[in-house]
Amino acid sequence: MESAPATVVEEVIGAEDRKVADLALVQLAQQGDIKAYDELVHRYQERIYATVYHMTSNHEDANDLVQETFIKAYRALKTFKGDSSFYTWVYRIAVNKTINFLKQRKNRLQMSLDDVDFNAENDPDLVALASEKTPRRALNLAELQDKLNEAMLKLSEHHRLVVTLHDIQDLSHEEIAAIMDCNVGTVRSRLFYARRQLQAFLSDYLK
Amino acid sequence: MTNMNPEPDDFNDLRKLMALKRHEQPSPQYLDQLSTRIIARIERGEGRLSMLDWLSANFASRPSLTYACGLTLCGALGLTAVFLARQGMKQAANSGNDVALDAPNLSRSYANQFVPVTPPIHIANWLGNTNPGTESQAAISLFGVRPAAISVSYQP
Numbered sequence: 001m002e003s004a005p006a007t008v009v010e011e012v013i014g015a016e017d018r019k020v021a022d023l024a025l026v027q028l029a030q031q032g033d034i035k036a037y038d039e040l041v042h043r044y045q046e047r048i049y050a051t052v053y054h055m056t057s058n059h060e061d062a063n064d065l066v067q068e069t070f071i072k073a074y075r076a077l078k079t080f081k082g083d084s085s086f087y088t089w090v091y092r093i094a095v096n097k098t099i100n101f102l103k104q105r106k107n108r109l110q111m112s113l114d115d116v117d118f119n120a121e122n123d124p125d126l127v128a129l130a131s132e133k134t135p136r137r138a139l140n141l142a143e144l145q146d147k148l149n150e151a152m153l154k155l156s157e158h159h160r161l162v163v164t165l166h167d168i169q170d171l172s173h174e175e176i177a178a179i180m181d182c183n184v185g186t187v188r189s190r191l192f193y194a195r196r197q198l199q200a201f202l203s204d205y206l207k
Numbered sequence: 208m209t210n211m212n213p214e215p216d217d218f219n220d221l222r223k224l225m226a227l228k229r230h231e232q233p234s235p236q237y238l239d240q241l242s243t244r245i246i247a248r249i250e251r252g253e254g255r256l257s258m259l260d261w262l263s264a265n266f267a268s269r270p271s272l273t274y275a276c277g278l279t280l281c282g283a284l285g286l287t288a289v290f291l292a293r294q295g296m297k298q299a300a301n302s303g304n305d306v307a308l309d310a311p312n313l314s315r316s317y318a319n320q321f322v323p324v325t326p327p328i329h330i331a332n333w334l335g336n337t338n339p340g341t342e343s344q345a346a347i348s349l350f351g352v353r354p355a356a357i358s359v360s361y362q363p
Contacts, residue, residue, distance in 0.1 A: 034246060041242040049238065059233050063241065070245045071253050141227075148228055167225040195218045198225070206220045 018043075022086040030077050037077075041070050044087060047169065048094045054164040055098045055157070056105075057149045065101055069094040084178060091179045099157045144205070151201035159194035166191055 022043070028036035048069060053062040073090045080089055152160055165171045165179065177184045199206060
């Protein structure tokens with residue numbers, strides 16, 4: 001069943017409700033209710049997956065890392081005191097796991113870009129990009145995303161994470177600071193340098 | 208100096224380009240089966256906390272517990288060290304008493320073994336030995352010939 005589009009106020013109220021509901025689910029899961037934990041996994045798997053995928057550029061790795069993240073979170077659930085939201089907490093576990101994984105992987109660069117969502121062709125930004133007389137015009141969508149991923153992988157893990165969370169996943173500076181356990185100023189400066197580097201790497205496609 | 212707060216427009220094109228990555232979706236089977244796989248792995252026992260995991264998780268979340276455990280461990284080590292030191296001292300004292308109690312026998316048994324060694328007379332002389340014990344023998348000639356005693360009269 002599809003719900004009607006929510007207004008901003010409804011979204012804010014919804015976010016608060018969701019936080020309260022998360023806490024109730026966490027408490028049930030802490031008592032051993034596996035169904036409650038399953039519900040928590042369902043709620044956040046997509047967002048966590050997207051972050052991990054954009055960090056690794058590999059669906060298999062993302063799949064493994066997300067599983068590991070939720071299993072580790074379940075193990076550590078009894079130590080979760082609710083100081084931050086469950087969402088931030090589990091995100092932090094995912095981010096740490098992914099950064100550790102990337103440090104180990106370093107030289108193994110695989111990209112699985114075959115399964116690009118065909119809805120992208122309806123994206124107005126993409127249509128605009130394709131209609132311009134720039135080197136981008138010669139590129140098809142898969143190639144363009146290949147170049148984007150290549151540029152992303154040239155960034156350090158922390159810079160890539162900030163761009164992923166902010167520019168791709170639309171998280172606020174404050175949320176990112178909570179996830180990365182640093183202050184907002186650090187997030188802003190990392191975002192600035194990451195964008196500067198990306199601009200240099202992708203200069204051919206930004207003219 | 209680098210401007211750390213650029214105008215929002217500076218990166219607009221880049222942001223539009225990066226937003227294309229939102230369309231990179233995993234194949235449907237990935238997300239459909241993800242939670243099922245996670246729950247299955249948890250139910251298989253992977254969700255159980257090992258002793259080491261439990262300790263590290265608790266130490267990370269409760270610094271006071273870390274300090275308490277560290278303090279207890281240090282205390283236990285200190286007490287063990289003190290106990291061992293005392294044991295050692297007791298043993299040393301006991302073995303010392305035994306030696307003292309047995310001293311007369313010990314002196315008798317060792318008496319014959321510890322004979323003062325006098326170096327051969329020729330060596331003693333050659334070394335310029337000052338030991339009065341060996342001095343009396345210094346008169347003995349190496350060739351077995353005693354010098355004849357000369358009687359001297361002090362009478363005028």
